[in-house]
Amino acid sequence: MERRKVRIIGVPIDLGADRRGVDMGPSAIRYAGLHERLKKLGWEVEDVGNIDVPIAETREIKDPLLKYLPEISEVNQKLYPLVAQAIKEEVIPLIIGGDHSLGIGSLAGCAASGKQFGVIWFDTHGDYNSMETTSSGNIHGMPLAVANGIGVKELTSIGGAARKIKEENTVIIGARDFDDEERAMIRQSGITVFTMSDIDRLGMEAVVRQGLEIANRGTHGVHISFDLDVLDPSEAPGVGTPVQGGMTYREAHLAMEMVADCRCLLSMDVVEVNPILDAQNKTAELAVGLISSAFGQKIYP
Numbered sequence: 001m002e003r004r005k006v007r008i009i010g011v012p013i014d015l016g017a018d019r020r021g022v023d024m025g026p027s028a029i030r031y032a033g034l035h036e037r038l039k040k041l042g043w044e045v046e047d048v049g050n051i052d053v054p055i056a057e058t059r060e061i062k063d064p065l066l067k068y069l070p071e072i073s074e075v076n077q078k079l080y081p082l083v084a085q086a087i088k089e090e091v092i093p094l095i096i097g098g099d100h101s102l103g104i105g106s107l108a109g110c111a112a113s114g115k116q117f118g119v120i121w122f123d124t125h126g127d128y129n130s131m132e133t134t135s136s137g138n139i140h141g142m143p144l145a146v147a148n149g150i151g152v153k154e155l156t157s158i159g160g161a162a163r164k165i166k167e168e169n170t171v172i173i174g175a176r177d178f179d180d181e182e183r184a185m186i187r188q189s190g191i192t193v194f195t196m197s198d199i200d201r202l203g204m205e206a207v208v209r210q211g212l213e214i215a216n217r218g219t220h221g222v223h224i225s226f227d228l229d230v231l232d233p234s235e236a237p238g239v240g241t242p243v244q245g246g247m248t249y250r251e252a253h254l255a256m257e258m259v260a261d262c263r264c265l266l267s268m269d270v271v272e273v274n275p276i277l278d279a280q281n282k283t284a285e286l287a288v289g290l291i292s293s294a295f296g297q298k299i300y301p
């Protein structure tokens with residue numbers, strides 16, 4: 001059965017990143033025409049607004065290796081039941097950020113839905129650090145590890161103590177910047193990684209085809225976590241941790257078109273859009289275009 005209803009959940013969090021501004025991502029994405037585009041594609045769109053997120057300037061960093069841990073834990077505790085509930089109702093939750101620390105709650109929500117699911121993490125980064133390996137202390141560099149049970153219990157226990165993802169159904173696509181210890185942890189994890197170099201060699205079509213097959217195997221569907229920094233900074237300047245050598249505009253659209261074609265989308269995060277660093281909302285507009293492709297927009301249907 002195809003799902004035709006999407007529920008937008010805004011998470012204006014910047015506490016997981018080093019830079020302010022990414023908290024304005026949900027507004028920028030909505031302003032870029034998200035509702036209209038989805039409706040035009042025939043989706044029933046519901047927007048539940050934004051989750052309340054504490055403002056960084058009103059909080060203190062207590063632990064420099066886990067910056068804003070209590071606040072990030074609290075936000076994700078609020079997020080995960082919303083994600084779980086949508087999936088149970090056969091509605092696709094579209095979680096718009098905000099920094100990638102919201103991935104902790106969205107993956108906990110997928111797990112709490114009771115569905116078997118795979119994950120494709122489109123990202124320059126592995127987001128597989130812990131307080132033992134981080135050099136920044138930024139929790140947006142940790143959500144995939146947390147979902148795999150690695151990290152402090154204030155994060156790993158959100159939505160239940162068990163691991164949220166299955167490594168055999170988890171894929172990272174577009175990677176080009178791992179920290180050294182993080183790389184070693186990912187290698188141990190059993191997660192499949194397709195780097196930018198793999199995309200160069202195999203082509204985007206083959207990479208996404210294999211990625212979807214891995215993520216889908218034996219599951220009810222796939223959670224897509226899309227970090228805009230996976231694109232080349234020339235396409236997506238409005239991100240906090242840009243790294244050159246990223247995906248082109250067409251590669252990213254192809255990937256999202258293939259997500260639509262697989263009819264396996266269970267839920268989706270779109271994160272790290274930072275309007276302060278952006279150029280006339282270019283990155284938010286790109287995000288809305290990519291969301292449209294993932295939800296079925298075609299050039300010549």
Ligand SMILES: NC(=[NH2+])NCCC[C@H](N)C(=O)O
Pocket residue numbers: 099100101125126127129134135136137138140141142178179227229241272
């Ligand atoms: N979601 C992101 N943009 N993550 C960037 C993480 C960068 C770096 N690996 C860190 O741990 O700080």
Ligand SMILES: [Mn+2]
Pocket residue numbers: 100123125127140227
């Ligand atoms: Mn990320």
Ligand SMILES: [Mn+2]
Pocket residue numbers: 123124125227229230241
């Ligand atoms: Mn990233």
